[in-house]
Amino acid sequence: MFKDKRMRILAIVMGVIVAIVAFRVGMNIVEKNAKAKNSGGGKSAVVTAGNPVRQTITPKYKFSGTLEPVWQADVAAKVDGRIEQVLVDEGDKVSAGQALVILEQTDTNANLMQARGSYIDAQATVEKAQHDYDRAKYLFEKGAISEEELEHAQFALDNALGKLANAEGSVAAADSKVGGTTVTTPRAGIVQKRYYQEGYYAKVGTALFNIADISVLRAKIDVPEGFISSIAVGGRVECVIPSMDNLRVVGTITRISPVAVQPSRTFEAEVTVNNADGKLRGGIYADAILTALPKTNVLTVPLSAIVMRDDQRTVYVVEDGIAVRKVLKTGYIGDDIVEVLDGVTEQDVIITGGLNKVREGSKVKISERGAEEK
Incomplete structure (x- = not known):
C-alpha cells in the first residue's frame, strides 16, 4: 500500500516536470516567431538606400x-417703368454702352411731349413780354408812361424768362427719363446675373443686371x-x-x-x-x-524616404545591417525633397526604397542598385 502511494506521488511529480518543459518549449517557439516577424524570419529585407545630400534649393509655396x-457692378433702373424687352441674358458678352433692357415708354413719352408743349408756350410768353417791355421802355423815354408802368413790364419779362427756364428744365428731365427707359451697361463685360423678366415693374434704383x-x-x-x-x-x-x-x-x-x-x-x-x-x-x-529666395547648403533627403509615425516625420537609418528609426526636424517640404534641420547627417545611410518591408530593428540588405545610387 505504501508502495502504491509512492508511485502516485512520483507520477504527479513527473507530470509537473513534463508540463514545465512543454511550457518553456512553447515560449521559446513564440519568441522565435516574434523575432522572425521583426527581422524577416531571419532573412534580410532588400532595400535601396543613400546618404542625405547638401544642395541649393528654391522653395515654392502654395497659397x-x-x-x-x-470690376463688377449692378446696373439699375434710372426711371420707374415696366420691363418691356430684355435684350441680353446671363453669360452674354456686352460692350460699353450696349442696351440691356427697354422699359415701357408710354408715360415717359407723354410727359416729354407735355414738357415740350409747355416750353413752346413759355417761349411765346417770353416773346410777348419782351415786346411789351421794349414798347414800354420807348414810351417811358418819351415821357408817355410812368416809371411804375415800365417796372411792371420789366417784372412781366423777368417772370416769363423764369418760366421759360423751368420749362426748359422740364424738357431736359423728361427727355432724360425717356433715355432712361433704355438701360445700358457702363462698361464692357459679361452678364453674371439677370434679376428680372419682362413684365416686371421696376422702380428707380432697382438692380436689373450684374455685369462683370x-x-x-x-x-x-x-x-x-x-x-x-x-x-x-x-x-x-x-x-x-x-x-x-x-x-x-x-x-x-x-x-x-x-x-x-x-x-x-x-x-x-x-x-x-x-x-x-x-x-x-x-x-x-x-x-x-x-x-522664395534660394537656400544654399541645405541638407535634404528624398520625400520617398519619409515615414510618418505618431505625427512625426521619420527615416530609417541602416546601422550594422539593422534598420533604426530616426525622428527628423524638417523645414521646407517640396514635391520630391525634404529639408532636414536635425535628426540625420550626411554620413548616415537612410532607406529610400522597400520601406514596406522594414520595421524598427529589421535586418536589411542594401541592393546593388541602391549602393550605386549612393
Whole structure:
C-alpha cells in the first residue's frame, strides 16, 4: 500500500516536470516567431538606400485664393417703368454702352411731349413780354408812361424768362427719363446675373443686371510673416487652376498690405491675372505658387524616404545591417525633397526604397542598385 502511494506521488511529480518543459518549449517557439516577424524570419529585407545630400534649393509655396473680377457692378433702373424687352441674358458678352433692357415708354413719352408743349408756350410768353417791355421802355423815354408802368413790364419779362427756364428744365428731365427707359451697361463685360423678366415693374434704383469685367481677374492670398520679404509688387506668380485640369497661368503681384492681419500675422496680397481671352471665369479657385529666395547648403533627403509615425516625420537609418528609426526636424517640404534641420547627417545611410518591408530593428540588405545610387 505504501508502495502504491509512492508511485502516485512520483507520477504527479513527473507530470509537473513534463508540463514545465512543454511550457518553456512553447515560449521559446513564440519568441522565435516574434523575432522572425521583426527581422524577416531571419532573412534580410532588400532595400535601396543613400546618404542625405547638401544642395541649393528654391522653395515654392502654395497659397489658395478665389479669382474674382477686378470690376463688377449692378446696373439699375434710372426711371420707374415696366420691363418691356430684355435684350441680353446671363453669360452674354456686352460692350460699353450696349442696351440691356427697354422699359415701357408710354408715360415717359407723354410727359416729354407735355414738357415740350409747355416750353413752346413759355417761349411765346417770353416773346410777348419782351415786346411789351421794349414798347414800354420807348414810351417811358418819351415821357408817355410812368416809371411804375415800365417796372411792371420789366417784372412781366423777368417772370416769363423764369418760366421759360423751368420749362426748359422740364424738357431736359423728361427727355432724360425717356433715355432712361433704355438701360445700358457702363462698361464692357459679361452678364453674371439677370434679376428680372419682362413684365416686371421696376422702380428707380432697382438692380436689373450684374455685369462683370473678367478681362482681368484678381485673387487675394494670405502670405505668412516669414515669407513676406521674399515677394514684391510687380513680381511674377504662377497660378494653378485645379478645376481646369491644373491649368497654369501667369499672374502679377499688384498689391501687398502694409499691415499684418492679427492674430494670424499674415499679410494680404493681391495677384492679378490677365484674362483677355476669357478662358477663365470669375469665382473659381486658384493656387498661387510663390517662389522664395534660394537656400544654399541645405541638407535634404528624398520625400520617398519619409515615414510618418505618431505625427512625426521619420527615416530609417541602416546601422550594422539593422534598420533604426530616426525622428527628423524638417523645414521646407517640396514635391520630391525634404529639408532636414536635425535628426540625420550626411554620413548616415537612410532607406529610400522597400520601406514596406522594414520595421524598427529589421535586418536589411542594401541592393546593388541602391549602393550605386549612393
